[in-house]
Amino acid sequence: xxxxxxxxxxxxxxxxxxxxxxxxxxxxxxxxxxxxxxxxxxxxxxxxxxxxxxxxxxxxxxxxxxxxxxxxxxxxxxxxxxxxxxxxxxxxxxxxxxxxxxxxxxxxxxxxxxxxxxxxxxxxxxxxxxxxxxxxxxxxxxxxxxxxxxxxxxxxxxxxxxxxxxxxxxxxxxxxxxxxxxxxxxxxxxxxxxxxxxxxxxxxxxxxxxxxxxxxxxxxxxxxxxxxxxxxxxxxxxxxxxxxxxxxxxxxx
Amino acid sequence: xxxxxxxxxxxxxxxxxxxxxxxxxxxxxxxxxxxxxxxxxxxxxxxxxxxxxxxxxxxxxxxxxxxxxxxxxxxxxxxxxxxxxxxxxxxxxxxxxxxxxxxxxxxxxxxxxxxxxxxxxxxxxxxxxxxxxxxxxxxxxxxxxxxxxxxxxxxxxxxxxxxxxxxxxxxxxxxxxxxxxxxxxxxxxxxxxxxxxxxxxxxxxxxxxxxxxxxxxxxxxxxxxxxxxxxxxxxxxxxxxxxxxxxxxxxxxxxxxxxxxxxxxxxxxxxxxxxxxxxxxxxxxxxxxxxxxxxxxxxxxx
Numbered sequence: 001x002x003x004x005x006x007x008x009x010x011x012x013x014x015x016x017x018x019x020x021x022x023x024x025x026x027x028x029x030x031x032x033x034x035x036x037x038x039x040x041x042x043x044x045x046x047x048x049x050x051x052x053x054x055x056x057x058x059x060x061x062x063x064x065x066x067x068x069x070x071x072x073x074x075x076x077x078x079x080x081x082x083x084x085x086x087x088x089x090x091x092x093x094x095x096x097x098x099x100x101x102x103x104x105x106x107x108x109x110x111x112x113x114x115x116x117x118x119x120x121x122x123x124x125x126x127x128x129x130x131x132x133x134x135x136x137x138x139x140x141x142x143x144x145x146x147x148x149x150x151x152x153x154x155x156x157x158x159x160x161x162x163x164x165x166x167x168x169x170x171x172x173x174x175x176x177x178x179x180x181x182x183x184x185x186x187x188x189x190x191x192x193x194x195x196x197x198x199x200x201x202x203x204x205x206x207x208x209x210x211x212x213x214x215x216x217x218x219x220x221x222x223x224x225x226x227x228x229x230x231x232x233x234x235x236x237x238x239x240x241x242x243x244x245x246x247x248x249x250x251x252x253x
Numbered sequence: 254x255x256x257x258x259x260x261x262x263x264x265x266x267x268x269x270x271x272x273x274x275x276x277x278x279x280x281x282x283x284x285x286x287x288x289x290x291x292x293x294x295x296x297x298x299x300x301x302x303x304x305x306x307x308x309x310x311x312x313x314x315x316x317x318x319x320x321x322x323x324x325x326x327x328x329x330x331x332x333x334x335x336x337x338x339x340x341x342x343x344x345x346x347x348x349x350x351x352x353x354x355x356x357x358x359x360x361x362x363x364x365x366x367x368x369x370x371x372x373x374x375x376x377x378x379x380x381x382x383x384x385x386x387x388x389x390x391x392x393x394x395x396x397x398x399x400x401x402x403x404x405x406x407x408x409x410x411x412x413x414x415x416x417x418x419x420x421x422x423x424x425x426x427x428x429x430x431x432x433x434x435x436x437x438x439x440x441x442x443x444x445x446x447x448x449x450x451x452x453x454x455x456x457x458x459x460x461x462x463x464x465x466x467x468x469x470x471x472x473x474x475x476x477x478x479x480x481x482x483x484x485x486x487x488x489x490x491x492x493x494x495x496x497x498x499x500x501x502x503x504x505x506x507x508x509x510x511x512x513x514x515x516x517x518x519x520x521x522x523x524x525x526x527x528x529x530x531x532x533x534x535x536x537x538x539x540x541x542x543x544x545x546x547x548x549x550x551x552x553x554x555x
Contacts, residue, residue: 044495047255047264075553077361085542087365091553148550156552182257182264213259220259224490232486235494236479239312239501243319246505250320 030058030203033065033174033193040180040211042218048182051209053104053191054175062105062112062196063166063174066123067209069100069158070187076149092145094130099185101128101153104164104176113199121194121201125150125159157181186211260493261305267499269299274313274503281317281504282511283518284527287474289314289445290375291534292500293367303364305493307354307444308485312497314446314478317504318471325468332419332465336472338426339433339451343477346437351484354442358489361553368538370443375535378449383528389521420461420469429459433473441481446474449531 033055040049053065074097077088105112109124119127130149132142153159158181166176189209194201213221224231257264273295281288289310296306325331357363415426432454440447451470455461461469486492515523 042257044257045255046257077551077553079546079549086546088361091361151548152550152552183262217257217259220494224260224486228487228490232483235312235482235486235492236315238494239315239482240319242501243316246320247323250509
C-alpha cells in the first residue's frame with residue numbers, strides 16, 4: 001500500500017518536472033518584479049499613498065510598468081448655454097474606463113517601441129482603448145469626448161499627467177513608484193511589468209494590488225451598503241441624540 | 254489632520270470640517286436659522302459630491318432642530334396640532350423629493366436643479382428680508398404696531414376648517430398640508446431644513462403669531478429631515494456619518510457663540526445682515542451658472 005502511494009507520488013513529481021522542463025525554455029524568465037505591499041489600506045487617516053515597485057532584469061533592456069485600476073463605465077457630460085445658463089445638454093458613456101491609470105518607464109515610451117506594439121498592450125494614455133461606439137459619434141467628435149474624459153480624470157489625479165520614471169541600476173535592478181491620491185477608487189488593481197528589447201516585449205509579469213477600506217472605514221461603508229435601512233435609522237438616532245446632548249450642555253451654561 | 258470620509262470617499266482636513274460646522278453653527282445661532290442653505294453650497298465647494306452633501310446635511314439639520322425645539326417646547330411655543338398637519342404634508346413632499354433627487358441625479362441634472370432652486374429662493378428671500386430690515390431701521394422712532402393680528406385671505410375660504418388653539422386660528426387644514434408638502438419637496442432637493450421658507454409662509458399665509466412660529470417650524474423640520482435622512486441613506490446610500498459627526502460637533506459649539514452675540518444685536522439689523530448674506534450666496538450661485546465654465550465637459554456617474 002505504502003509503496004504504491006510512494007510510486008504514484010514519484011511519477012507525479014517526475015511528470016511535473018518534465019512538463020516544467022518543456023515549458024520553461026520556451027518562455028525565458030528575464031524579469032522578476034514585486035511591490036512594497038499588496039494591499040493599500042484606506043483607514044481613517046488615509047491621505048494618499050505611494051506604491052513602490054521593484055525587481056530585477058537579466059540584462060540590458062527597458063522596463064515599463066503600467067498600473068491600472070478596475071475598469072468600469074464612465075459617463076461624460078457636456079454643458080452648453082441655454083437661455084444664458086450653462087447646463088448639461090449632452091452625455092456619452094464610455095465602457096471599460098480604468099478607474100486609475102499610470103505608466104512608468106525607463107525612457108519615453110515612443111523610443112521603446114512603436115505605436116502598434118504600445119497600442120496592443122495599452123501602454124500610454126494615447127494608446128488606451130477608450131472608444132465610443134462608432135454608431136453614436138463620428139471620429140473627430142469621439143476624439144473630443146475622449147480628450148475630455150482623459151482631461152477630467154487627470155484633474156482628479158486618477159490618470160497620471162506625466163510618465164513616471166523607472167530607475168535602472170547596473171542594467172539589473174529597477175524601481176519606481178506611483179502615487180495613489182486620497183480619492184483613489186477601491187478595487188482590484190493590476191500592475192503589468194514589461195521588459196522591452198528591440199522594440200518587443202520579451203517578458204511580462206502581472207502583479208495584483210488590492211485597494212480597500214479597512215477597519216472603521218470599511219465597517220461604516222459596508223454597513224451603509226448592506227443594511228441601508230438600519231444605517232438610516234442609526235443616522236436618525238445619532239442626530240436626535242446629538243441634538244438632545246447639545247441642548248443639555250447648552251442649558252447648563 | 255486628514256480624515257477619510259467612508260461614504261464620500263475622499264479625505265478632508267478635520268479642522269476644516271469642524272470649522273465649517275462651527276461657522277454655520279455660529280451663523281444659525283446668530284440669525285436663528287438652520288444654516289443648511291449655506292452648509293450645502295460650502296460642502297460642495299470643498300469637494301464633497303453634491304448628493305453626499307445634501308444627504309449628510311439633513312442629518313445635521315435634525316440635530317440642530319432638536320436642540321432648538323427643546324428650548325421652545327419648555328416655553329410652550331410649539332403648536333403640536335399645526336406641526337403634525339405640516340409634517341404630514343412634509344412626509345409626502347420629502348419622499349417625493351428624494352425620488353426626484355434620485356431621478357435627476359441619474360440623468361445628470363441634479364447640480365443644475367440644486368443651483369437654480371437656490372438662486373430663485375435665496376434671491377427672493379434675501380430681497381424681502383433686506384427690504385423689511387431696512388424699512389424697520391428707517392422708521393425706528395416712528396409709530397408702534399398697527400393693523401390686525403392677521404389678515405383674512407383666500408386661504409380662509411377652503412373646506413376642512415380646523416381650530417388651532419395655540420395659534421389662535423380657525424383655518425382650513427388643507428393650507429398647512431400644502432405648505433408642508435411644498436417645503437418637503439424643496440428641503441429634500443436642496444438639503445435644507447426649509448425653515449427659511451417655512452417661517453415666512455407661516456407668518457404671512459397662515460397668519461400664525463410669531464411666538465409659536467419658530468418652535469412649530471423646528472418641530473416639523475425634525476420629522477421631515479429625519480425622513481429625508483432615512484430615505485437618503487436607504488435609497489441612495491449617501492449619508493456619511495463621519496462627516497455628519499464632525500459637522501454636528503462644530504455646529505454645536507458655534508451655535509453657542511452665535512446665540513450669545515445674536516441676543517445683543519437689534520433684530521432689524523440682524524434681518525438686514527441675514528438678507529445680505531442670503532443674497533450674496535444666491536448671487537455667487539447665479540454667477541456660477543452664467544459665467545462660461547472652465548471646462549464644458551465634466552465626469553458623470555460611474
